[in-house]
Amino acid sequence: MKDSKIIVTIFGADKIGIVAAISQVMEKYEVNIEDISQTTMQEYFVMFMMCDIGKANAGFSDIKNAILEKAQSLKMEVWVQKKEIFDKMHSI
Amino acid sequence: MFNFKVDDILQTINMIKMHHLDIRTVTLSLSLRDCISTDINETAEKIYNKIVKYGKNLAPYAEQVEDEYSIPIVNKRIAVTPLSLIGESAKNPDYVLLAKTLDKAAHEVNVDFIGGFSALVEKGCTKGDDLLISSIPEALAQTERVCSSVNVASTKAGINMKGVKRMGETIKKAAELTASQDGIGAAKLVVFCNVPSDNPFMAGAFHGYGEPECALNIGVSGPGVVRAAVANLPKDADFGVVANKIKSIAYKITSTGELVGRDLAKRLDIPFGVIDLSLAPTPAQGDSVANILEAMGLERTGAHGTTAALALLNDAVKKGGTMATSYVGGLSGAFIPVSEDAGMIEAVEKDALHIDKLEAMTCVCSVGIDMVAIPGATPAHTISGIIADEMAIGMINKKTTAVRIIPVPNKGVGDYAVYGGLLGEAPIMPVNNFDNSVFINRSGRIPAPIHSLNN
Numbered sequence: 001m002k003d004s005k006i007i008v009t010i011f012g013a014d015k016i017g018i019v020a021a022i023s024q025v026m027e028k029y030e031v032n033i034e035d036i037s038q039t040t041m042q043e044y045f046v047m048f049m050m051c052d053i054g055k056a057n058a059g060f061s062d063i064k065n066a067i068l069e070k071a072q073s074l075k076m077e078v079w080v081q082k083k084e085i086f087d088k089m090h091s092i
Numbered sequence: 093m094f095n096f097k098v099d100d101i102l103q104t105i106n107m108i109k110m111h112h113l114d115i116r117t118v119t120l121s122l123s124l125r126d127c128i129s130t131d132i133n134e135t136a137e138k139i140y141n142k143i144v145k146y147g148k149n150l151a152p153y154a155e156q157v158e159d160e161y162s163i164p165i166v167n168k169r170i171a172v173t174p175l176s177l178i179g180e181s182a183k184n185p186d187y188v189l190l191a192k193t194l195d196k197a198a199h200e201v202n203v204d205f206i207g208g209f210s211a212l213v214e215k216g217c218t219k220g221d222d223l224l225i226s227s228i229p230e231a232l233a234q235t236e237r238v239c240s241s242v243n244v245a246s247t248k249a250g251i252n253m254k255g256v257k258r259m260g261e262t263i264k265k266a267a268e269l270t271a272s273q274d275g276i277g278a279a280k281l282v283v284f285c286n287v288p289s290d291n292p293f294m295a296g297a298f299h300g301y302g303e304p305e306c307a308l309n310i311g312v313s314g315p316g317v318v319r320a321a322v323a324n325l326p327k328d329a330d331f332g333v334v335a336n337k338i339k340s341i342a343y344k345i346t347s348t349g350e351l352v353g354r355d356l357a358k359r360l361d362i363p364f365g366v367i368d369l370s371l372a373p374t375p376a377q378g379d380s381v382a383n384i385l386e387a388m389g390l391e392r393t394g395a396h397g398t399t400a401a402l403a404l405l406n407d408a409v410k411k412g413g414t415m416a417t418s419y420v421g422g423l424s425g426a427f428i429p430v431s432e433d434a435g436m437i438e439a440v441e442k443d444a445l446h447i448d449k450l451e452a453m454t455c456v457c458s459v460g461i462d463m464v465a466i467p468g469a470t471p472a473h474t475i476s477g478i479i480a481d482e483m484a485i486g487m488i489n490k491k492t493t494a495v496r497i498i499p500v501p502n503k504g505v506g507d508y509a510v511y512g513g514l515l516g517e518a519p520i521m522p523v524n525n526f527d528n529s530v531f532i533n534r535s536g537r538i539p540a541p542i543h544s545l546n547n
Contacts, residue, residue, distance in 0.1 A: 009101055037098055048098050060160055079105055083096070085161045088351040089344045090100040092415070 004054030005034075005083035008067060012076035014045035021074060022049065025066050030057045050083065108163055111316035112379040113345065115158075115352050116372045117167040119292035120150050121299045121365055122306045124173040124208075132182035136193040139178070143170060143197035143206075146306055146362075151202040153359045157352055165352070166374075166514070170198065171297035171309070172208035180220025187224045191231035191238050198237040205280075207297035209240040212287070214249040215537070225255075228262050232277035233269035239295035245285035245483035247490045251538040256483065259283045260476030260532070264499055267468070271501035274509040278498040279431075279463065283479050285486030285493045290366050291422040295496060296459075307365030308357040309422060312349035312413075313372045316379040317341055318405075322387040334388060335408045342369065342412030350417040368422030369413030370458060371405070373433035375516035381405075381426050382435025393435060394445030402426060403456035423492060425458025431511065431518030432463055440519045447478075447521050455485050460494040465509040465518035468501040473532040474523055475499060480532070488541050 010018065019036070026033055026049075035050040053063055064080040071078035107113040127138035151168045158165045172178075172194070179190050191209050198206040209231055211221040228240050242262075244255035263283075267275030282295045289300020292309035299306075321341045325334060349367050357364035373381045382393035385401040406425040414420055428450065430436045439445035447464065454460040460482050466475075479495045486493030500509040503520055510517040 007096070007101060009105060035096070039098060041102070046098075046102070048096075048101055050096055061156075064159065079162050081104075081162045082160045084351060085163065085348060086096065086100050086104055088347045089104055090097070092343070 003082060003084060004052050006051050006053055006060070007081055007083050007086060008049040008051060009079040010047045010071060010076050011044055011078075012074065013043075014040070015074070018045070018047065018074060018076065021070055022067065025070050026051060029063050029066065030055060031063060107314070107317045107344070111314070111320050112374065112376055113314045113317050113348070114164040114166050115310065115349055116313035116370070117169050117292050117311040118150070118154050118165055118353070118356055119169040119171050119297055119309045119311065120147055120306065120362070121171045121290065121292075121297075121303060121309050122146050123299055123303065124175075124178050128178055128181050130181055130183050132179065132184050132186045132189060135179060135182055136189055139190065139193050140197050143172070143194070144200050147197070147201035147203060149360055153356055156359070157356050161352060163348060163352065167204045168202070169292065169294060169297060170201070170203050170206045171292070171299050172206065173299045174210035174212060175208055176211035176218070176220040176224040179224065180218065185220070185223055187227035188231050188234060191227070191235050194238050195235035203237070205237050205239050205294045207239040207241065207294050208299060209238050210242060210298045212243045213255045214243055214246045214252050216252060217255070225258055225262060228281060229265040229269045229277060232266050232280050238280065239297065240281045241284060241287065241296040241298060243284040243287040244479070245487050247286055247487050248540055249537070250540040251285070251480065251483045251487055253480065253532070253538055254535045256479050257473070257476050257532050257535070259479055260472040260474075263475050263497060264472045267499045268501055274503070274511065275468070275498045275500045276511055276515070279496065279511060279515055282494050282496040285483040286491060288422055288492055292368050293370065293372065293423060296494060304363060307363045308353060308360060309365040309368065310349045310353035311368045311370055311372065311422065312345050313370065314341070314345040315371045315373045315381045315384055317345060318371060319378065319380065319384045319387050322384055327389070331404060335404055338405060338408035339412030342409045343416045346413040346416035364419070366419045366421030367413070367417045369410055369420055369424040370422070371409055371426040373427065373429065374514055375432055375434055377434055380433045380435035381428055382433055382439055386435060392442055392444035393439040394449050398449065399452050399456055402428070402453050406456055406458060423458045427459060427462060428453055428457045429463035430521070431465065431509065431516040432514060437517070437519060440521060447523060451481060451485070454482060454493055455489060459492060460486070462494065462496050463498070463515065463518060465498045465500050465520045466523050467504045467520055468499050469504065470499045470523055471529075473529040474525070476532045477528040478523070484538070
């Protein structure tokens with residue numbers, strides 16, 4: 001399903017366990033992680049995850065709130081957005 | 093292989109987080125023609141029920157969409173059929189009652205503004221138009237969220253100068269009845285030439301006569317994003333480069349608006365109407381149209397060259413935006429309100445920008461003299477003169493122009509009108525005080541222009 005793809009972007013100071021912590025949330029909600037990339041921007045760590053929530057056991061809003069909560073406990077900033085916004089904005 | 097571009101993701105987040113990219117408004121445009129009745133109380137009841145029925149899901153669904161794309165939708169609004177038409181058949185007409193009904197419905201469905209306390213009188217008034225215009229000051233003073241607009245001129249009909257005279261008086265009275273709030277009544281009232289029927293922005297939104305039963309119209313924004321892009325260009329980049337940069341940003345802004353609009357319309361199960369390709373500033377630092385002009389190389393907005401810079405900006409926004417959406421409408425262009433734009437306020441404070449230059453800028457911007465505060469002692473005929481000039485620009489140049497001006501009661505040049513929120517605050521600007529009363533009192537219409545001999 002095209003509109004079941006989401007992009008999770010996480011910003012913050014690099015530390016051990018970020019990928020594991022976010023992945024645990026995804027596992028709990030049966031969200032399929034399709035792709036992961038990471039980079040550093042100035043001194044910040046930035047991680048991108050492309051996920052599919054089409055077969056998840058909860059809706060977008062519950063999954064987003066769980067990810068936000070987890071990121072907050074790690075003192076990371078997180079954005080959870082439907083992938084379509086990037087597709088529309090950056091392609092003709 | 094990673095199958096999305098991380099730079100695109102970062103750019104989108106940056107546009108929203110750092111440069112105030114937002115959807116300025118989602119406006120439900122709704123016909124009230126089936127609410128007409130011979131009894132005004134019945135009309136009011138039908139209006140309330142219809143607005144609540146169609147509007148109840150707008151705010152909650154808009155919040156869902158906002159959450160899913162992480163893009164702010166700043167305003168949720170409703171625009172209805174010009175009420176002059178809806179109240180006209182009643183044996184006991186009462187337009188203030190209808191305004192209160194709109195306000196009550198707007199509160200019930202939790203929208204920020206409701207537009208359509210309106211009349212189209214470019215050739216003259218019907219009985220309903222006449223009564224509605226008389227009721228505007230009281231209606232705006234007794235309601236919170238109702239917005240009013242009156243079209244007094246068009247390229248095809250000319251300028252209804254009797255209407256212009258009346259609107260000068262109406263604006264003055266609307267401000268006086270809301271004196272304790274710096275004349276906010278006048279900030280919710282706009283006078284148009286060539287008014288569009290599908291504009292999602294306030295105070296001028298209404299549901300035009302040729303529109304379907306209902307539709308969702310979207311107003312995008314993003315002056316902060318355009319300013320940042322222009323500021324990042326080299327100082328010697330030529331105008332072709334500047335225009336192309338603005339076009340590419342306008343494309344991105346508009347395609348986001350299209351996505352949000354279509355998604356929300358689908359959820360509401362109503363047709364998607366138009367996207368208004370507008371750069372609408374807010375008082376937030378950096379979210380300013382004036383700052384875009386300054387990023388092109390003007391020390392202050394108002395410097396000679398400002399009108400040319402605005403012309404380039406307005407046209408490039410339209411060109412880029414048109415590529416991104418199937419249906420464009422509304423006002424489409426760059427707004428130049430004073431109180432809602434920190435850069436414009438600063439330009440006025442530094443004595444760089446005066447009302448005459450603003451008037452010149454309206455020849456090439458999307459609308460007109462907008463959110464300009466003037467001394468409360470300004471006579472009604474002077475306000476009518478400002479309206480007449482603006483209407484003439486619209487009529488001759490076949491464009492929409494408008495006046496939203498506030499004669500701030502008990503305040504003069506050097507004082508400020510303070511409204512807060514998106515309406516911002518405005519330094520009071522001087523007007524030309526030479527007398528125009530004989531001109532304004534002539535009545536009749538200024539005839540529509542000839543369209544050959546275009547000089």
